Amino acid sequence: MQPFEGIRVxxxxxxxxxxxxxxxxxxxxAEVIKVESxxxxxxxxxxxxxxxxxxxxxxxxxxxxxxxKASVAIDFRSPxxxxxxxxxxxxxxxxxxxxxxxxxxxxxxxxxxxREANPTLIYCxxxxxxxxxxxxxxxxxxxxxxxxxxxxxxxxxxxxxxVRVGPPVLDYGTGAxxxxxxxxxxxxxxxTSTGQYIDVAMLxxxxxxxxxxxxxxxxxxxxxxxxxxxxxxxAGYACFEAKxxxxxxxxxxxxxxxxxxxxxDQPELSGTALTLSRSQIEKRLTQDRQLLSxxxxxxxAQEWENRLNDAGVPAARVRTLDxxxxxxxxxxxxxxxxxxxxxxxxxxxxxxxAAFSYEYGGPEIQHHGVARGTHTREVLQQLGMDVTExxxxxxxRVVASxxx
Numbered sequence: 199m200q201p202f203e204g205i206r207v208x209x210x211x212x213x214x215x216x217x218x219x220x221x222x223x224x225x226x227x228a229e230v231i232k233v234e235s236x237x238x239x240x241x242x243x244x245x246x247x248x249x250x251x252x253x254x255x256x257x258x259x260x261x262x263x264x265x266x267k268a269s270v271a272i273d274f275r276s277p278x279x280x281x282x283x284x285x286x287x288x289x290x291x292x293x294x295x296x297x298x299x300x301x302x303x304x305x306x307x308x309x310x311x312x313r314e315a316n317p318t319l320i321y322c323x324x325x326x327x328x329x330x331x332x333x334x335x336x337x338x339x340x341x342x343x344x345x346x347x348x349x350x351x352x353x354x355x356x357x358x359x360x361v362r363v364g365p366p367v368l369d370y371g372t373g374a375x376x377x378x379x380x381x382x383x384x385x386x387x388x389x390t391s392t393g394q395y396i397d398v399a400m401l402x403x404x405x406x407x408x409x410x411x412x413x414x415x416x417x418x419x420x421x422x423x424x425x426x427x428x429x430x431x432x433a434g435y436a437c438f439e440a441k442x443x444x445x446x447x448x449x450x451x452x453x454x455x456x457x458x459x460x461x462x463d464q465p466e467l468s469g470t471a472l473t474l475s476r477s478q479i480e481k482r483l484t485q486d487r488q489l490l491s492x493x494x495x496x497x498x499a500q501e502w503e504n505r506l507n508d509a510g511v512p513a514a515r516v517r518t519l520d521x522x523x524x525x526x527x528x529x530x531x532x533x534x535x536x537x538x539x540x541x542x543x544x545x546x547x548x549x550x551x552a553a554f555s556y557e558y559g560g561p562e563i564q565h566h567g568v569a570r571g572t573h574t575r576e577v578l579q580q581l582g583m584d585v586t587e588x589x590x591x592x593x594x595r596v597v598a599s600x601x602x
Contacts, residue, residue, distance in 0.1 A: 199227070199559050200226050200227025200559045200560075200561075201226045201227060201381075201559065202223055202226045202227040202228035202381075202384075203227040203228075204227075205223070205227070205228045205229065205291045205292065205384065206228070206229045206231070206289060206290045206291050206292070207220055207223055207224075207228050207229065207230045207231065207290065207291065207292040207293070207294065208231055208233065208283075208286060208287055208290040208292070208293045208294075209230050209231060209232040209233060209267065209294055210233050210274075210293065210294065210295035210296070210297065210302065210307075211232075211294055211295060211296045211324065212234075212240040212241065212242070212296065213240070213241060213242060213296070213339070213369070214242065214259070214263070214340070214366055214369035214370070214373070215296060215324055215340075215368075215369040215370070215372040215373045215376070215400060216294060216295070216296035216324050216373065216376075217232075217240070217242070217260075217263045217264065217373070218263045218369065218370050218373030218374070218377075219294055219322070219324065219372075219373040219374075219376035219377045219380070220232070220267070220294050220377075221263040221264065221265065221266075221267070221373075222373065222374065222377035222552065222561075223292070223377060223380065223381075224265065224266035224267050225265065225266060225551050225552055225561040225562060225563055226552075226560075226561050227559075228292075229268070230266065230267040230268065231267070231268045231269075231270055231286070231290075231573070231577060232264070232267045232268065232269050232270070233270055233271075233272055233274070233283065234269065234270070234271050234570050234571075235271065235272075235273055235274075235275075236271040236272070236273050236571070236595050236596070236597060236598035237273065237595070239255060239570050240260060240570075242257055242259040242260040242263075243255040243256060243257050243260045243570065244257055245257045245258070245259040245260070246258045246259065246260075248544060250541055250542075250543070250544065251540075251541070251544065254541065254569060255569060255570060256566070256567055256568075256569065260567055261540075261547070261549060261566055261567045262549050262550065263373075263567075264566070264567025264568075265537060265549060265551075265563035265564070265565065265566050265567060266563055266564050266565065267567060267568070268568075268572070268573040268576075268577065269567075269568050269569065269570055269571060269572045269573055269574075269600075270571060270573055270574045270577050270578075270597070271570050271571035271574050271597060271598035271599070272574065272596070272597045273595070273596050273597070274302070274305045274307060275305060276596050278591065278594070278596045279305075279596045279597065280305040280306055280307060282578070282581065282591075282596075282597070283305070283307060284306055284307060284311075284312065285581055286577065286581060287307065287312050287316065287319070288312075288315050288316050290316070290319070291318070291319070291320060291384070292319075292320045292321075292322065292380055292384070293307075293309075293312070293319065293320070293321045293322070294322045294324065294376070294380070295307075295321075295322070295323055295324070296323070296324040296325065298325065298335060298337060299323075299325060299329055299334055299335055300335075308321075309321040309323075309395045313393055316393070317392070317393055318387055318391060318392065318393045319393040320380060320383045320384060320387065320393055320394045320396065321393070321394070321395050321396065322376055322379065322380055322383075322396040322398060323395075323396065323397055323398065324372065324376055324398045324399075324400075325338075325398075325399060325400070326338025326339075326342065326343055326399065326400045326401065327399050327400070327401050328397055328398075328399030328401065328402060329397045330397075338400060338401075339369075340366040340367070340368045340369045340400070341362055341366075343368050343400045343401055343404050344362055344363060344368060344404070345360070345362075346401060347368075347401055347404035347405060347408070348408070348411075348415075348421060349363065349368070349404055349407075349408060350362055350363075351421060351424065352408070352411060352421065352422065352424050353424060354424050354426060355424055355425065355426030355427075356423060356424060356426075358424075358426070359424035360424075367407070368400055368403060368404050368407070369400075371403050371404070371406075371407050372398060372399075372400045372403040372404075375398060375402075375403045375406065376396070376398045379396045379398060380396065383396060427446070428487070430483075431476070431479070431480040431483065432449075432450060432455075432479055432480070432483070433479075433482065433483050433484075433486035433487040433490055434447055434448075434449030434450070434454065434455045434458050434486070434490070435447065435448055435449060435450050436487065436490075437516065438490060438491055438494045439491070439494070439495065440494050440495065440497060440498050440499040440501075440502055440515075441495055441496060441497050441498045441499075441501075442498040442499060442500075443498060443499030443500065443515050443516065444499055444515070444516040445494060445499040445502045445503060445506075445513060445514075445515055445516070446513065446514050446515075446516055447490075447502075447506065447511065447512070447513045448511070448512030448513065449511050449512070449513075450512075452471055452472050452474060452479075453472070454510070454511050454512065455471040455474075455479070456468045456469070456471040456472050457509050457510055457511050458471075458506065458509075458511050459471055460509065461505050461506055461509050461511065462490075462493045462494075464489075464493075467486075499515035499516065500515050502515075503515045531555070532551065532555045532560070532561075532562075533550055533551060533552070533553060534548040534549065534550055534551070535548055535549065535551045535562060535563050536548045536549075536563075537563045537564060537565050537566050538565060538566075539565045539566045539568070540566055547566075549563065549566070551563055568600070569600040570598070570600065571597075571598045571599045571600045572599075572600040574588075574597050574598060574599040574600075575588055575599050578591075578597065
């Protein structure tokens with residue numbers, strides 16, 4: 199049994215952060231019903247590295263976070279569609295939405311409207327800035343929150359900052375925070391039998407992902423200097439050019455720094471490293487970095503990675519993502535999984551599932567993200583509607599199925 203088997207989630211999310219949240223629940227067994235408009239699909243369906251998938255409206259950015267979900271197309275902005283969804287919400291344990299504040303309230307699909315009929319409902323709202331404060335109504339994407347939060351200004355070095363972090367880390371970080379909040383609320387409900395309203399902000403998630411920077415900024419009363427690829431206080435915690443490629447070294451502790459010097463055949467510096475305080479290590483930064491830069495040119499980055507890891511020093515050759523995916527370490531883990539349901543030539547496509555595994559009942563995917571409206575008729579029939587009623591709603595474009 200998986201942790202969330204028997205939990206039903208109504209998913210009003212779109213783009214990345216919200217769908218990633220509900221995806222994390224789905225791979226752990228929750229029944230997730232994704233709601234889209236019959237008139238406008240989730241925009242991620244049209245973002246794809248494959249023309250084959252694009253023609254199916256199952257873009258790669260959609261597939262990366264849509265496995266295991268059912269799909270219905272129901273127009274919540276129409277009175278009939280809103281009524282259907284309110285009825286469906288009555289059978290759900292969790293609702294997740296990431297519309298701007300007030301959008302679902304106009305359809306009677308906000309927490310206050312739904313909890314009277316479903317008092318144990320857990321309702322999670324995800325927005326850029328949260329439900330309170332002067333920016334509560336402002337829209338945002340990952341790049342906007344990177345700029346607002348200070349993450350961009352902390353990325354790069356003094357010559358290049360601010361630099362946007364390439365992957366949408368705040369979208370995924372926010373989704374993970376929201377999934378944890380929902381899991382916690384479900385556990386709380388198991389003890390109290392009461393529902394919960396959850397307010398998740400991308401800005402808040404960004405600050406959580408920069409926790410030590412947030413504390414340091416308050417202590418120094420100024421933002422930390424962007425460090426680039428090297429520590430501003432420890433020469434052994436940095437990226438260096440090698441004979442071929444770049445090597446990132448994480449010799450942070452005195453013992454690791456001593457081991458680094460030993461690998462580089464510098465026994466005197468190795469002995470000294472064990473006696474140095476953090477402030478003394480910082481004072482030696484320039485001279486030690488210069489020496490390391492010279493010594494590390496003697497071998498390739500891969501050779502240094504092998505030697506340093508064997509000596510217990512954290513280090514890695516700087517890789518591109520395709521190199522990482524091909525490494526046997528990734529293949530030995532369950533983080534990437536495949537499932538049936540994709541067209542030629544993508545049958546073997548693997549998607550990231552979760553950053554952890556269980557001894558039993560762990561995260562897994564049963565099927566990839568499906569076409570919009572694949573389960574519309576099935577879900578409506580579960581609500582007691584017959585074929586004639588559903589056909590009338592389809593004709594009126596209140597709902598849509600994958601066949602129509």
